[in-house]
Amino acid sequence: MFGSAAKRENAELKNRIAQLEQLLANLGGGDIMRMQSYRMQLSQELTQLEQTRQRAAQEFEQMRDTAITRLENLKSEITQLDAEIIDARDELQLQDFGWFEFENPAEASVQLEQALKDTRDRARKLVRDGQATTATMAFTFNNSAREGKNFIKRMSKLALRSYNAEVENAIVKLKAGSLETAEKRLVKAKEQVERMGTMIALRISNEYHALRIRELQLAARHLEAKKAAKEAEREERAR
Structure with missing residues (x-):
């Protein structure tokens, strides 16, 4: 009984193997191998393309x-260039009114440098805004x-x-102890403008004049401090 069953199972297994062999033959074993090889090739190419894509994305x-x-x-x-162009145009406009950046002795003083900058900035703004001078508004020339x-x-x-120009000369030539003389020089320059412009009430504005006097005073303060320091040094050496 058991022998016949085993024979039957063996016959069925052989029959199944034969069916599988026939199916493989019908499909073509060589074609499957080629398909598998082609699939591996495509997979490799896909991997390479993905790597190339990643490199391209990084680049x-x-x-x-x-x-x-x-x-x-x-x-x-x-x-920055726009700012420099604006500054250059602004500087040219100021120079047209006789404003030049000359060296002021107070620039060498840590205590006076900022005060000098603020004074100059305010004076420069008055020139730029047309408020450094005043004159009549009701004036005609050739009936126009x-x-x-x-x-x-x-x-x-x-x-x-x-x-x-008088301000620049006064500050550049300023000596310690000569502040009063230099201030009188600027007052005289202001009065000369008023005499010259009597017909149109032309004047240097008081605010602008005060700022230029302030600039002169700052220069004098530094020169006086410098002179005092030298005198103290000489006295110390003498002792």
């Missing part, structure tokens, strides 16, 4: 970051209000040039 990110950084740098450079206005502008500019 693109680097290029993008570099471009963004360069763009920001260019924007910063353009902003427009020509009268242009005449006042030209005269104001000439007067301010003359006055600013």
Whole structure:
């Protein structure tokens, strides 16, 4: 009984193997191997393409970051150039009114440097805003209000040039102990402008004049302190 059952199972297994062999033959064993080989090749190519894509993505990110950084740098450079252009135009406009950045002795003083800067900035703003001088608004030239206005502008500019030149000379040539003389020189320059511009009530504004006097005084304070320090040094050496 058991022998016949085993024979039957063995026959069924052989029959199943034969069916599988026939199925493999029908499919073509060589074709399957080629398909598997082709699949492996495609898989490898896919892996390589993915690696290439990742490298390209990294390079693109680097290029993008570099471009963004360069763009920001260019924007910063353009902003700086715009500021320099504005400063240059502003400086040219101020120079047209006789304003020049000359050396003031107070610049060498740590205590007076900021006060000097603030004074100069305020005076510079008055020149830029057309408030360093005053004049009548009701003046005609050749029966023309427009020509009268242009005449006042030209005269104001000439007067301010003359006055600013006196300020520069007074400060550059200032010596310790000569502040009073230098102040009188600026007062005289202001009075000369008023006499010259009597017809149009042209004057150096009191605020502007006070700032230039202040600038002169700061220079004198530094020179006096410097002189006192030298005298103290000489006395110390003598002792």
